[in-house]
Amino acid sequence: xxxxxxxxxxxxxxxxxxxxxxxxxxxxxxxxxxxxxxxxxxxxxxxxxxxxxxxxxxxxxxxxxxxxxxxxxxxxxxxxxxxxxxxxxxxxxxxxxxxxxxxxxxxxxxxxxxxxxxxxxxxxxxxxxxxxxxxxxxxxxxxxxxxxxxxxxxxxxxxxxxxxxxxxxxxxxxxxxxxxxxxxxxxxxxxxxxxxxxxxxxxxxxxxxxxxxxxxxxxxxxxxxxxxxxxxxxxxxxxxxxxxxxxxxxxxxxxxxxxxxx
Numbered sequence: 546x547x548x549x550x551x552x553x554x555x556x557x558x559x560x561x562x563x564x565x566x567x568x569x570x571x572x573x574x575x576x577x578x579x580x581x582x583x584x585x586x587x588x589x590x591x592x593x594x595x596x597x598x599x600x601x602x603x604x605x606x607x608x609x610x611x612x613x614x615x616x617x618x619x620x621x622x623x624x625x626x627x628x629x630x631x632x633x634x635x636x637x638x639x640x641x642x643x644x645x646x647x648x649x650x651x652x653x654x655x656x657x658x659x660x661x662x663x664x665x666x667x668x669x670x671x672x673x674x675x676x677x678x679x680x681x682x683x684x685x686x687x688x689x690x691x692x693x694x695x696x697x698x699x700x701x702x703x704x705x706x707x708x709x710x711x712x713x714x715x716x717x718x719x720x721x722x723x724x725x726x727x728x729x730x731x732x733x734x735x736x737x738x739x740x741x742x743x744x745x746x747x748x749x750x751x752x753x754x755x756x757x758x759x760x761x762x763x764x765x766x767x768x769x770x771x772x773x774x775x776x777x778x779x780x781x782x783x784x785x786x787x788x789x790x791x792x793x794x795x796x797x798x799x800x801x802x803x804x805x806x807x
Contacts, residue, residue: 555686555714560615561623563687563711565669565769566757567592568611569650570626578609578626580617580707583688583757584650585769586668590659590806593798594756595772595789596638596648605629610652613666617689617709623665628653633801635794644735646774647789648756649798651805669758672768672792680720684741684761684770686786687713690754716741718761719785729783737793739771742785759788 565586570578584594592610599608605628613623631651638645652659660666678684689708724730724740734740741759759771771788778784791798 555712558615558687558711558713560621561665563685563713563760564613564665564667565760566687566711568614568617568689569594569598569756570609570611572607572609578611580689581608582755583690583773584610585758585772586612586660586666587671587769587798588659588668588802588806589662590651590654591802592650592652593758593769593772593791594648594650595774596634596646597640597643597774598756599632599634599648600640605632605650608632610650612660613663615711617707621665623663625661625666627655627660630654631805633805635797642733642735643738643775643787645737645789647772647794647797649801649805669760670763670766670768671795671798672761672763672770674792674795676763676768676770676792678718678761678763678770680723681717682761683715683717684759685713685715685767686741686754686757686759686773687711688754688757688773690757716743716759716786724785724787729785730777730787734787737790738774738787739790740785740787741771742776744785745782759786 567584569582569584571581572578582598584592587593610627615621630653634648635645719740725734754773757773758769760767761770774789776786
C-alpha cells in the first residue's frame, strides 16, 4: 500500500483567515523557489512542520519560509521570506512508518527580530496538555497542496498540481480506535498519530500540504492540534488523513524551543 504525504474538495480561503500557515519553499541556485511543504508559526522564531519534509535534504540553506502568502504565483501585501537558521527533526523520526514525524525550524535573526507579526501573520496557539477533543469535532486544514484526489505517487512532495491560492477544508476527527480498524489503516497507526477526514471521502489534505496544521476549536480559540503527516491517496473513502498529535509532543516542543532560542 502506498503511503503519501497528504486540500482536496476544499474552498479558497479568505485572505488572512489562516495567519499562522507558512509556505516552506525549496530554493534553487538562481534565487527562484517553489512550494515544498506547509508549516505553522508557533513563535517569533519557530515554525512547526513535518520531519519527512526534510528527509532528503536537511540543509537549511536549501529552503526558505514564506509568511503572509495567499496567492502562490503573485505577490501579496504581507508576504515576506525568511531564511532558515536551524532544522531540528525529532531524533526518533522513522521514515518507514512516519512515527515522530515532527520538525521545528528556526528562522534566521533579521536585525534583532524574527518573524514580524501583523493581522495576516500570527503564531498559532498550541493545545493544552489536558485538552480533549470529541470524535467528529470539525477542524480546519489549509494549504497550497494538490487539489486532485487521484494521485498515486508514493511519498511525493513539492509541485504536483499545487493550488494557485491557499485553500481550506473542514474535516472531522475520527472516533478513537476507528482508524486502527483493519479496513482503514490497521496497525500502521502508531502512538502519537490520529486520523481526521470524512469516511465517505472528499475533503482531505493532499500532496504538498504536508507539515501544515490541523486547527481545532478549544475554549473559544483554535489550536494546532495536529500536523499533516501522511495518508493513502487523497480524499478516498476509509482513507483519512493521518496527523501528528501535537499534544503528545508538547514536552519535546518546549525543550526544542529552549535549546533553539537561548
